[in-house]
Amino acid sequence: MNREPPHKSMRFFGIFKEASKITFSWKKLFFQILLATILPLTILNLSDIQISDFIENHTYRNNKRARYIAHIVTKIVYAILTLLFYLLSTSSVVYTVSCFYASKDTKFKKVIGVFPKVWGRLLVTCLLFFFILVVFTIVYLVLLLIFVTRLDGNARLALIICFSIPYIIVLIYIAVVWNIAMVVSVLEKAYGITALKRSKKLIYGKIWRTTS
Numbered sequence: 751m752n753r754e755p756p757h758k759s760m761r762f763f764g765i766f767k768e769a770s771k772i773t774f775s776w777k778k779l780f781f782q783i784l785l786a787t788i789l790p791l792t793i794l795n796l797s798d799i800q801i802s803d804f805i806e807n808h809t810y811r812n813n814k815r816a817r818y819i820a821h822i823v824t825k826i827v828y829a830i831l832t833l834l835f836y837l838l839s840t841s842s843v844v845y846t847v848s849c850f851y852a853s854k855d856t857k858f859k860k861v862i863g864v865f866p867k868v869w870g871r872l873l874v875t876c877l878l879f880f881f882i883l884v885v886f887t888i889v890y891l892v893l894l895l896i897f898v899t900r901l902d903g904n905a906r907l908a909l910i911i912c913f914s915i916p917y918i919i920v921l922i923y924i925a926v927v928w929n930i931a932m933v934v935s936v937l938e939k940a941y942g943i944t945a946l947k948r949s950k951k952l953i954y955g956k957i958w959r960t961t962s
Contacts, residue, residue: 841865
């Protein structure tokens with residue numbers, strides 16, 4: 751028998767309470783997911799600056815070209831590993847939560863085994879999000895630059911604020927749609943534009959609840 755899903759009007763503290771209930775119900779499984787995915791992701795994020803500093807100050811000090819290549823290689827490896835662990839943690843957590851509400855017992859091995867089946871869908875959805883984000887940001891910066899160069903002083907500051915507020919609002923909306931789309935990409939055979947459209951339908955009329 752399936753567990754009762756959370757109430758649709760649940761707010762921030764309700765979400766926190768529900769998440770805590772799920773986590774403590776399956777403490778061992780979530781701890782294993784933490785060690786296997788989120789901990790390495792955290793270590794990667796914390797070590798990025800230290801690795802860059804080590805390359806800059808302790809290796810190839812007399813070879814600018816080699817130092818530059820080392821920076822590029824480490825950044826590429828860092829980006830690949832970060833994306834890998836992020837997608838792995840996303841698929842693991844989403845699948846585990848879905849099993850919880852379906853009252854379906856699962857093990858760590860099975861949770862991790864979901865990743866090879868969904869990584870392609872998650873990757874396409876994730877890359878599409880970054881493409882939209884880059885295009886949107888470029889358009890914002892170009893428009894801002896065009897109008898700002900024609901003004902000065904307080905008028906320039908006011909224009910930057912007027913441009914930035916809608917930019918931030920749309921940016922938050924895109925991020926919310928993307929996060930739901932990643933969940934859709936795990937649970938359904940949908941990815942990319944299809945997952946984004948599905949996500950928009952799911953949050954239609956609920957944007958304030960999804961951002962709370």
